[in-house]
Amino acid sequence: MWRKAAAAVLLALAVGFFYHSRPDVPEQVLQYLGLPDLKSFCQNQKDLEQTISAAWEALLTLPTRRWSRVAVGVNACVDVVVSGVGLLQALALDPGAGLDHDVLRSKEDLKEAFVHFMERGAAAERFFSNEEVFQSIARAAAEYPGAKLYVGGNAALISQKFASYPDLMVLLCGPVGPKLHEMLDEQIVVPPESLQETDEFHLILEYKAGEHWGSTRAPQANRFIFSHDVSNGEMSSLETFVASLDEFQPDLVVLSGLHMMEGQGRALWEDRLKEAVAALADIPKDVPVHLELASMTDRDYMNSILQEQVMPSVSSIGLNEQELLFLSQAGSGPHAGLHTWKGIPDVGRVSDILLWILEHHGRSDPSSESDLTRIHFHTLAYHVLATVDGYWTNQVAAVAAGARVASSQACGLHAVAVDKVELKAPQEFFSSHSEPRQQLTLNPAEPVSVWHRGNITFHMTPVLVCKHPLRTVGLGDAISAEGLVYSEFQFQQHF
Incomplete structure (x- = not known):
């Protein structure tokens, strides 16, 4: 039945297109085929x-008991958003075959990883290990025509959305530089210990649905994110975040930024995950903790978050299709043999x-x-x-x-x-x-x-x-x- 319905829809679209381009086609043709005209469709x-x-709209009823104080941490930065294809061309890179890299070490790695995800229409985020090369790319991105600066980092973005509700007090802990502080909503409280002299910048390479670069075509709009962000990468604001909770007394805690540690190496993330779990243990059990996940590539790291460390300590998680499938692959869950959606x-x-x-x-x-x-x-x-x-x-x-x-x-x-x-x-x-x-x-x-x-x-x-x-x-x-x-x-x- 559904095949017939799908065929009818496709035929209607085809006839409709022809009718639109050839208005002299008699209406009786459509009626003879038993199809609606394009306008009706x-x-x-x-x-x-x-x-x-x-x-x-009819379903959007706020709950009886609403949050009054939400604490969010710990990744924050300034996003520089540019056309991915345009920036890579400005860097004198030529299109070619895609190849994923867990960590980016060169412009060539960047190009290959970008193409890999662009041809899938998938979002991804990677750490760029070479600071000098990253800074040169960041300068080119900031100077690229049409480049835009936005509030960035999961914690800062979540805080901005919460702050759109005027009766909700929001605490943000993360590395907040002067540019980011200037862009944050006035309703957001930033502890003095979270303020730093310079901003962390993340480069967001966007592409549109159907956009081409060489032989690569994006099936849908999405973006590729990369940075050389040590403050967020080491979750340096974690202790400030935890110390702030006693005074702020939130009724909801949101944690993000764990994915930033992946590129820092196993020794660092093993210790920091243990410290994060110890910090979560100090939060009263009647205060739910939401964990916002993001793109990761190290199965041991994801498995550690899933089984041994953070996930059992939180009440709620948010994630997309890449993160869900990778989580199942890391933990040998259902459909783990599926390479990609x-x-x-x-x-x-x-x-x-x-x-x-x-x-x-x-x-x-x-x-x-x-x-x-x-x-x-x-x-x-x-x-x-x-x-x-x-x-x-x-x-x-x-x-x-x-x-x-x-x-x-x-x-x-x-x-x-x-x-x-x-x-x-x-x-x-x-x-x-x-x-x-x-x-x-x-x-x-x-x-x-x-x-x-x-x-x-x-x-x-x-x-x-x-x-x-x-x-x-x-x-x-x-x-x-x-x-x-x-x-x-x-x-x-x-x-």
Whole structure:
């Protein structure tokens, strides 16, 4: 049935295109084929997106108990955003074959890694080990026509999103230089110990959907991030962050920046992860801790975060499709043999991995010592919130809020504009990749699909994808922050 429907849609588009380019084609031709005209087809699609957007608005009810003080740490910087292809051409680099590098050591490494991820349309972040070469690239980027400076770093970006709610007090700990301090929202409190004389700069190489460089074509818009950032790389603000919590007394803590340590070597990250876990242990159990993950390549490092170190000490995590699959690969979880996602990640496979994390590394079993009870997964076409029953409420609103901000912020707007977005999520999908599984259908009027697997509840909603995104950096941070604003934590004492 679905094959016939898909064929009909493709035929309608083809005839519609021909009709648009040849207005002399009689209307009877379309009627004979039993197809709507192009105008009707586009209007129906627009109505679908309008219905979803309106339904989100109806679902966005803030929780009964809202956060009043949120502490966020520990990575912060200034983002320099430029055209990736344009900058590499300005550096006199020629297009060629892509090749991933865990750590970048030269301009050639940068080019190869950029091409590798551009041809996949995937986001990635890498450490550039050569400071002198990095500084020369940074100067070229800052001078490149159209280069823009923004607040950067997961912690700073999450703080900015929280600060958009005037009744929410936000503490930010991280290496804050003069330029970054100037750009931060006035509502954000920065401890004096976090201020430093110079800024840390991260270079964001963006590319558009369909953009070409040599034989490489980007299937979707995304970005490649790199830096030589020692302050964030060593999580130098961790102690300041922890020391500030006693005085600030937050009711929600958000931790990010662990991925920055990966390029610093095993000896450093082993010690710092232990110190991070010890710091988390001092936070009262009735204060949830959200961990925002980011791109990583070292399986031992990710596995250490997953099993031995940080993840069992936090209540919630936020991550995208690359991070989710890599986490499963590192921990030998479901679908670990999948090298990479092909196109839009399969909802059933995503659901399997989320279930595995909460069952094997979370608190789905009440006797578990883990605190992890919530995962906010986001990919371009849809979002999924998975929670252990009894710990989180208002998650329908939370997942809808995350999708709405992804749709609007990517277009540089404060609200969803239905003429600037398109639905890319599957309208039929399964709750698991294997049996037993439930077949689900997207209802635009009720765009949050809900299913259960044991004592874990899944909330899924499509994203209305921006057709011409203005900026992709920081979307994951905005999604996680917005989802947390609409979430309510139900503390349960461990026995």
